[in-house]
Amino acid sequence: MKHLVGALLLGVLGSHGAQASQALAVSKNCMACHAVEKKIVGPAFSAVAAKYAGDKAAQVMLVQKIQKGGGGVWGDMPMPANSQLSTADAKKLTAWILALPPKAP
Ligand code: HEC
Secondary structure, X not given: OHHHHHHHHHHHHHHOHHXXXXXXXXXXXXXXXXXXXOEOOOOOHHHHHHHOOXXXXXXXXXXXXXXXXXXXXXXXXXXXXXXXXXHHHHHHHXXXXXXXXXXXX
């Protein structure tokens, strides 16, 4: 079963950039608290894209925030640290989130 899941995941990762990043977000557990289109525990990723549209400095800030966690931007609930996440993966996820079609929260 584990092999099957791995093979499926590899298939997804190998296909298309945006889909690969979404699969990465699923595998890193981001989608336990986030969805693309709606708020769950954390903000919708499309709302994050809207908030930082055209903000070049946001990319660097978000990579760090995803790894270290933090709060105070979207509400009372802070994001816990994702310290096992590599910087390369955090950059991939940030680039994917910021490239989503922006949508006001
Ligand atoms: C336990 C729930 C939880 C998990 C797991 C989680 N997040 Fe979050 N995330 C949050 C919350 C809550 C916030 C809002 C924090 C705030 O208000 O500053 C947030 C905020 C964010 C933001 C916006 C930060 C800002 O300052 O605007 C991004 C981007 C983000 N998360 C990406 C991710 C990614 C990528 C992952 C997976 C590696 C992830 N999150 C995993 C709960 C979570």
